[in-house]
Amino acid sequence: MSGVTVIPPSSDSVRSVDGVTTDAHGVTLKLNGKGVVVQPDGSFSVPVDLFEGTNLVTLEATDGASNVMTTELRLADKPGGVCFGDSGGPRLLGNVVVAVTSTGNKNCTGQSISYRLDTPGARAFLSAFVAAP
Secondary structure, X not given: OOOEEEEOOOOOOOOEEEEEEOOOOOEEEEEOOEEEOOOOOOEEEEEOOOOOOEEEEEEXXXXXXXXXXXXXXXXXXXXXXXXXXXXXXXXXXXXXXEEEEEEOXXXXXXXOEEEEOOOHHHXXXXXXXXXXX
């Protein structure tokens, strides 16, 4: 799967999830289970309603070979959160590292992207360095 790039927001208040797909054979997208329109150039923009606090949004991309990639975005209705430069930082569930921060934005607001550590690819890579539970 070639992938999907989610474009970090440039303002303190996120009201859409924007990005671009990079698969020559086309990608179908779902945001929280609902279909997303992908433009001919691969770009997409989906309006989101934010509630007070942190909002979890799931973006699912399926390529022409039926490979599926799921990205969870945490969108904040107020400033504060993961910043540009936080890459590699842990995402915790209790005291267990479940993902690694991939990117945030320069305003430390809105969406961040984390790479889950329970995927087969991540587990295969990590097994060369640590014992996986």
